[in-house]
Amino acid sequence: MVYGWSFFRHLARALPPSCLLCEMPGRLHPLCAGCTADLPWNPSACRTCALPVPPGQRDCAACLARPPLQVRTLAPLRYEFPVDHLVAGLKYHGRLAHAPLLGALLREHVLAAGAPLPELLLPVPLHRRRLAERGYNQALEIARPLARATGLPLETGLLRRQRATAAQMSLDAEARARNPAGAFALDAARLDRLGSLRRVAIIDDVMTTGATLAEIGRLLQQAGILHVEYWVVARTP
Numbered sequence: 001m002v003y004g005w006s007f008f009r010h011l012a013r014a015l016p017p018s019c020l021l022c023e024m025p026g027r028l029h030p031l032c033a034g035c036t037a038d039l040p041w042n043p044s045a046c047r048t049c050a051l052p053v054p055p056g057q058r059d060c061a062a063c064l065a066r067p068p069l070q071v072r073t074l075a076p077l078r079y080e081f082p083v084d085h086l087v088a089g090l091k092y093h094g095r096l097a098h099a100p101l102l103g104a105l106l107r108e109h110v111l112a113a114g115a116p117l118p119e120l121l122l123p124v125p126l127h128r129r130r131l132a133e134r135g136y137n138q139a140l141e142i143a144r145p146l147a148r149a150t151g152l153p154l155e156t157g158l159l160r161r162q163r164a165t166a167a168q169m170s171l172d173a174e175a176r177a178r179n180p181a182g183a184f185a186l187d188a189a190r191l192d193r194l195g196s197l198r199r200v201a202i203i204d205d206v207m208t209t210g211a212t213l214a215e216i217g218r219l220l221q222q223a224g225i226l227h228v229e230y231w232v233v234a235r236t237p
């Protein structure tokens with residue numbers, strides 16, 4: 001009897017733990033070493049907005065021309081295959097198992113980037129209607145491994161999404177820039193209770209134009225939190 005490839009794939013599926021991408025069994029769950037090496041890494045990125053830039057360059061042309069104040073973006077990956085599938089699986093198909101993997105990839109990148117660490121982690125909130133539909137906030141799920149690894153508090157009471165916005169990817173550039181304006185609000189009483197904050201990291205799955213993160217960053221800076229970091233799993237090049 002000749003065993004076909006499908007037999008081994010079937011066998012691999014029956015033997016946990018296996019790689020989330022190629023489904024081969026391996027000790028390096030949830031990704032095997034080959035699939036990890038093949039991810040679309042973002043090793044040379046603008047320090048302000050994490051856009052891919054040529055090696056040796058520290059800033060992209062847009063950030064050099066108009067530097068945003070006191071912002072650093074960390075994004076280990078480019079939003080390309082198979083990262084787009086992993087993120088879409090988490091956001092739209094209930095694959096909650098992708099969250100610890102994406103969170104761990106972000107955690108490794110953040111720890112490698114080094115200090116200074118923020119005083120708290122702020123996952124981008126979902127509007128309560130979307131949260132009810134989805135059952136979980138993917139940004140919060142991605143932030144959990146970071147909070148565990150760094151011991152930093154995960155703050156979910158400070159920021160509220162007061163208006164449901166259209167998914168950034170479904171809009172053209174002009175609509176994307178306008179979309180998040182006024183979508184978020186800070187809870188002033190919660191801010192008071194947190195005391196004086198100097199550095200906060202906002203966590204999200206993907207940074208597309210950065211308009212959502214910039215809107216939250218603007219609110220935080222208006223509230224006196226000068227150093228804002230954007231920590232995202234993937235950057236749309």
Ligand SMILES: [Zn+2]
Nearest residue numbers: 019022032035
């Ligand atoms: Zn694999």
Ligand SMILES: [Zn+2]
Nearest residue numbers: 046049060063
């Ligand atoms: Zn830039």
